[in-house]
Amino acid sequence: MPALRDMTTDEQLVEDFQRGSRDAFAELFRRYREKMYGFFRRRTENPARAEELAQETFLAALKAAPRFEPRALVRTWLFGIAMNLLRADRRKVGQAFQLASLPLDKASATDCDAASALWVREALAQLDEDHREVLLLREYEQLSYAEIAALLALPVNTVRSRLFRARMALRELLAPRSPSLGTHDRAVM
């Protein structure tokens, strides 16, 4: 059964759920739980808020699933919901975009991991907000240019040029020689 499940597309899962299969949605959740949590975790200040927003995303998806039509990819659809919730949350809190504070106290993160992660985070914080969002969606959510364009309601060319500029900027910000942290040997790999 799990093997069969793995071969099923996201779209097929939603269709199964529409036919009344609870398991299908559970599988969809299993596939996206880390992605969704990561999405919010990198974009909000605190883990509890991230969890809450991820949960809301799945609940909204659960409610909207019966009306899902396979014109779009489930992935884009889910990230669309997540993006809307994120925007609503930011509007509510009234805060500008802030990168998540890194959980330095996490036992799983080694010192060297934590240090380079902090370096990355600081570099990202220096990017222009529009450029940064495109970059995050490409690098962490692994979305295609077209998906990003649909999500942010931008032309594909704009996505491409912003991504390029963000990467060029990061090339300088994360240049191997600049930091004093001495952990870039890993980053170069």
Place this chain on the structure above:
Amino acid sequence: MNHTTHPIEHEDLMAWLDGELSAERAEEIAAHVKTCDDCRGLVEDFRRVSNQLAAWQVEPAPTSLDARVSAALQATTHKKAPFAQAKKFFALRPAWRLSAVAALLLIVAAISIPNLLRSRIASNEASAVSSLRSLNTVCQSYASTYGEFPESLAQLGPGNPPSKNSADLVDGVLARGAKNGYLFTYSPGPPSASGRVLSYTITAHPLNAGKSGQRSFFTDQSGVIRASTELLADAESTPIGEWRTEQLSDKAQLAASRGANAAGEKQAPAQPGPMIVRTGSLALVTKEFDSTRAAIQRIVENYGGFFGQLNVSGEENNGRTLTATLRIPAERLEKAMAELRALGRVKDETQSGEEVTQQHVDLTARLANARATEKRLVEVLQQRTGKVGDVLEVEREIARVRGESEKLDAEQRGLEKQVRFATVHIRVTEDFRAQLEVAPPSTASRLRNAAVEGYKSAVENAIGVTEFLLGAGPSLLLWGLIFFWPARLLWRHLRRATAA
């Protein structure tokens, strides 16, 4: 950097790395990168940046997320279940659905058809009564124009110009003798010595007894409409209401148009001797209140009188009081008073008489005068010479005089009645003896009474609720069905709006 002269755009290089280019273009770039150090350096840099970014990993999602989402998932499917079942029920068993709808229709029909039938019978009956009323009026107008009642209903039918055989007073349907499920039969009375029809009877009976109507009706020149549930109503049947007085005045008109002699026979039998309105009052104290009351009733009946009004009041531990107004035929007043006096201890008694002879004579004279005037006016009108304005003037005058004579007539009648029936005000007070053994009802009987009351009210409630359901249920169901889908749509829309 020499971007501008380079054959490959750096942005394309990035797109190539991201796998966003077509296969041809990707091959082109791959070939170029092999030869161009500048580009290879940039590709290296892009890869390095991506790797560096990968260092920012987030902790795994907390397990509490699973619990909350799966709880919501369970809740959603649970909520859906009954609906899906209902859908399945109706989808899978058309026979069930059919029989449910049939049962519903049957219930609605069972409730509404008898009501419909009853209401049709009621409306037919009402229509028959009103037809009889208008026939009475019409017969009187016919008589005032042609000097006698019609010989058949057909003579009242449409005609232009109106004539004795088609007076144009009723519509063709009624003139043919059938309307709204009732058949009307008109029979003229035997002709008088002068060959005129001076009386008539009309009966109305249902064409289809029990379906188009329940009762049959009867009326005659007196204007009283009588009803009977027997096959045919006749002059002995019960009158349906107070119609008589109004019609009597119509009859007076007829009499006036025919001449004063006819009226003289019918109206106002001459009162011999002085006319005296007698009143008496009597206050009694009695020990046997109930038997006294019965005795009063008996006396009134024996003397051919009636109760004007009767009132009994009293409290638990006090004597009861009866006050009544009796109307006793004047000539038997003395005897009746004597019997009433014997019913108990007399506390107070008065008798008085007021002579109204002069008043009556006066009324009679004025009435005769008014009728004579009316008669003359009718004669003037019947000759129909003169301008339209004059004719209208005369008609207005007739109406006024007629109204006046009706009023005088009623006054005279009332006066005569007062003279014929003396008024006795009687007041009976119970001689109260306090009862020593006022035994309160036992606990057992009180409990029993309470139980009976409770049962009664429970039954009443149940009947009330059932009545309401049967009476309002079908329409509630209908409106429910009409509003269910829009309301559900709205509700979903609102919930979606709040969720988003």
